[in-house]
Amino acid sequence: MTAEIGVADVPALLAGAEFYSTSAAGEGIEFAGPWLEDILAHTGPVRLVPAAELPPDTPCAAIGGMGSTTAMAELPPSGDEPVTLARSLAMAGGRRLGAVMPLNAASVNALFPVAAAAVLGLPLIDCDGMGRVFPLIHQTTYELAGLSLSPLAVVSAGHDSLLLDTGSARAEQLARSMAQAAGGWLMCGMYQTRAGRLRDAAIHGSVSRVLEVGRVLCEGGPLDRLLRGLAGAAGASVLGGGRVVEIGPSVRQAGTVYPGNPVGMVVHDLGTGRLIRLEAHNELVLALADGALVAAVPDLLCLLDRGTLRMTGTERLAAGDLVDVLRVPAAPVWHSVPGLALGGPGAFGFPLRHPGEGAR
Amino acid sequence: MVRIGVRLAGGTARAAALVRTGAAGGVPLVRHATCRAGDDRALVRTLRGLAGGAPVGSVTWxxxxxxxxxxxxxxxxxxxVxxxxxxxxxxxxxxxxxxxxLVGRQTAVLGGHDxxxxxxxxxxxxxxxxxxxxxxADGLAALAVTATxxxxxxxxxxxxxExxxxAFPALRVSLSHQVGGLGLLDREAATVINAALLGRVEQVVERCGRxxxxxxPGTSAWFVAGDGGRISAERLRLLPVLALSATGAxxxxxxxxxxxVSDAVVGLAYADALAVGQVRDGLPHVATELPGPGGVRMAVPRxxxxxxxxxxxxxxxxxxxxxxxxxRAAVVTAAEAGEGPDGAQARARxxxxRVAPASALVDAGGEPAAVGAACTEPSAWVDTVVYAETPAELERRRAVAEQRALTLVAESGARLGSERVVSSRALSLSFLRSGSYRVIVRAGGRAEDEVA
Known part of the structure; x- marks a missing residue:
């Protein structure tokens, strides 16, 4: 069913984007709310369409930002980045885009594709390639389905632009270096394909889901009602809730593949007395309860601040804060063998099996 | 030495005099008074009456x-920019x-840093x-400059x-790096509001000081900031935005x-709602990403x-x-006057x-914000980004930020040697090269006019 995303939907989109950012990556994305509202006020609403409703040969590409949301908040997009990306991709692919889809409908990347669709006057496909945030741009279901990430078109807030034609991992590495030099982030266009190929390559209904979860969050508390709402909209379950008793840089060694630094935190679960240790590296990666692994990537781990009833993360929290730790199951494709290889605990350097692996 | 706090709002001045401090754990002795805010003579008379003949060390507004x-x-x-x-x-x-x-004219020019x-x-x-x-030429009195x-x-x-x-000496200029922290749009909003208040704040500061x-002769004038600290008249003249939302703090x-107590979860009862906050080590828990006046988010702690x-x-x-x-202790108080079944007092009760023990209820006997104003101490914030390849380098960069915060506290009237770092956090920045940190420092101190 075709729907529209307009100015009035932005608060819900933003709240849902924070939820799906798995806490750490949602920090500081509030700037994108007024920014997108202003764009939609100029352009009018964006059409949100299921991939199946588009002609199968419609050329489309994924749009998303890479880099730091703090850098984006300090140096916001000028609004015409998608025009540059679309031009670069049309040059490389030989056809103009007929639709865009999100790289991932989470964090700021739930909003950037909406802005891109609005500026380009194209429909937005209701799907994404992660269903959450992963740190690397090729950790996607598009990749799992064999779509080619390259050519990768990138543009910075200073309007430096580049078209990379190389392998996925290599494209990620080169673009990441450029992001650092260009002010901390880039807008990217990638995974150029046809709408028909998305049937088995995308997570469908992602944008609608973000909006639905966002509406639950915008409606607010009390806490038990909110948790019920999140369970209904996203399948979220509560791993535990209590006081943050420790937070800071993690002592574990991290690989050099990922940007950012490892962070660890411990929540004292008031209900059971267990200590829930959370390991984060950009986003929350895994949870151990009294030393036993209870949740891990690719499933989502999110933190709800009991005081404000808002999603929160390691940059906002301090020892003493009260939080609920939520687990949200990832899209089924992520629990396949290739899915876990690309986005499971091992991909983040943890020599651990995902808690669900034994059950298969 | 008496410390006085005054809240000016709605044409009324609500004042509280802190006659004996509760700093050592005891409950302070407080006197309250109210008068018309617009009448200078009445205000002076009221505040003198509150002091009861004792010397007044400070009035914090x-x-x-x-x-x-x-x-x-x-x-x-x-x-x-x-x-x-x-x-x-x-x-x-x-x-x-x-x-x-508030924005009479808006433009952008090239420039900026990462x-x-x-x-x-x-x-x-x-x-x-x-x-x-x-x-x-448009007759605008001030200009807000926000560079990335x-x-x-x-x-x-x-x-x-400069x-x-x-070129235009009559044009007041407000600079974003003096006003708020990271986030261009929020900091710009704060800078615009700051510039818009530069004219009005001159009158307010001059009057309160007078x-x-x-x-x-020994009575000094201070102002409550949105983070619950106090700032000098000179700093408020430059940065009036810091005083917004001070009443809650x-x-x-x-x-x-x-x-x-000094640590508590606090319920402030109003006729139409309950506002819940936290106090740690005597200082309100603050954040920078909250909506401020008119729902505008500003990168200013409150x-x-x-x-x-x-x-x-x-x-x-x-x-x-x-x-x-x-x-921690639970504390509930009525944040405004209002008897009757639908009033703030009834909500507080x-x-x-519902909280055990029932002693959570505090009868302010007047305006809790005025009491809080009398109790405020100098405070300051620093929020910046650093790059450090090693833990030692990070500590060095953090120490520089802490020293900047302590200097700001000293400039806000802290007694020599009382300045302290309240909190200092180095937060790993996601999705930037390893070694990128945001350093946030909160510092405080004890004022010269501490109540005996």
Missing amino acids: DVSAELDPAGAGEPVAAVR LPRLSPRGLGSGHPSPLLRA LFGVELAALDIYGLLGHAAAAH GAPGRADHELAAA LIRD IAAQLG AALTGAVRLAG ASLTRIPGSHASAAAAFALLAGHDP EVAG
Whole structure:
């Protein structure tokens, strides 16, 4: 069913984007709310369409930002980045885009594709390639389905632009270096394909889901009602809730593949007395309860601040804060063998099996 | 030595005199008084009466209502400094009606730095001066300059200020790096509001200082900031935005001091809602990402208060849930006058009644924000980004930020040697190269006029 995303939907989109950012990556994305509202006020609403409703040969590409949301908040997009990306991709692919889809409908990347669709006057496909945030741009279901990430078109807030034609991992590495030099982030266009190929390559209904979860969050508390709402909209379950008793840089060694630094935190679960240790590296990666692994990537781990009833993360929290730790199951494709290889605990350097692996 | 706090709002001055401190754990002795805010003589008389003949060390004013930008702000010009100008202006507007009303002229010029201080584009001084000339010609009194990257490197903002002051000495200039932390749009909003209040704050500061001076030669005047600290008249003249939303922070401080505790979860009861906040080590828990006046988010620290609207019973249930999971004391007080079954007092009683022990209820006997204003101590914030390849380098960079915060505290009247770092956090920045940190320092101190 075709729907529209307009100015009035932005608060819900933003709240849902924070939820799906798995806490750490949602920090500081509030700037994108007024920014997108202003764009939609100029352009009018964006059409949100299921991939199946588009002609199968419609050329489309994924749009998303890479880099730091703090850098984006300090140096916001000028609004015409998608025009540059679309031009670069049309040059490389030989056809103009007929639709865009999100790289991932989470964090700021739930909003950037909406802005891109609005500026380009194209429909937005209701799907994404992660269903959450992963740190690397090729950790996607598009990749799992064999779509080619390259050519990768990138543009910075200073309007430096580049078209990379190389392998996925290599494209990620080169673009990441450029992001650092260009002010901390880039807008990217990638995974150029046809709408028909998305049937088995995308997570469908992602944008609608973000909006639905966002509406639950915008409606607010009390806490038990909110948790019920999140369970209904996203399948979220509560791993535990209590006081943050420790937070800071993690002592574990991290690989050099990922940007950012490892962070660890411990929540004292008031209900059971267990200590829930959370390991984060950009986003929350895994949870151990009294030393036993209870949740891990690719499933989502999110933190709800009991005081404000808002999603929160390691940059906002301090020892003493009260939080609920939520687990949200990832899209089924992520629990396949290739899915876990690309986005499971091992991909983040943890020599651990995902808690669900034994059950298969 | 008596310390006095005054909240000016709605044509009324609500004052509290802290006659004996509760700093050692005891409940302070407080006297309250109220008079018309617009009558200087009546105010002086009221404050003298509160002191009861004892020397007054300081008067600390909560002037956030006097500086409400919706009424007190004047239209200003806004200049954004960015490495790329939006060709169609997309994404550059602000949805807030308040901001739209305060921005009389808006433009962007090339320039700016990245988070680590690398110049992204040279400052377009001709574009800047052209805009300043147009603002001057339009009769606008102030100009807000917001450059990307300014919290890390303010060169372009400082250069802009110098150029504008040379060319248009009558045009007041507000610079974003002096106003707020990271986040261009939020900091710009704060800078615009700050610039819009520069005219009004002169009158407020002059008047409050004049009244305080009439209480005695040794009486100093201070102002409550939104984070619950106090700032000097000189700092408020430059940064009036810091005083906004001060009432909530002052009320939190006042409530815990009246309860004789320094750590608590606090419920401030109003007729239409309960506002819940936290106090740690005597200081309100604050955040920078909260909506401020007119719903505008500003990158300025202010007390974190969660508003729970609805019936007394539902607010009481929500507060009991929060307090029940908190080992700290629970404190509830009416934040405004209002008897009757629907008033703030009744809400406070019902909320406190659901919390064990029932002694959570504090009868402020007057305005808790005025008590809090009397109790405020100097404070300061630093929020910046650093790059450090090693833990030792990170500690060195953090120590520099802490020293900057301590210096600001000393400038706000802290007694020599009382300055301390309240909190200092180095937060790993996601998705940037390893070694990128945001350093946030909060510092405080004890004022010279501590009550004996």
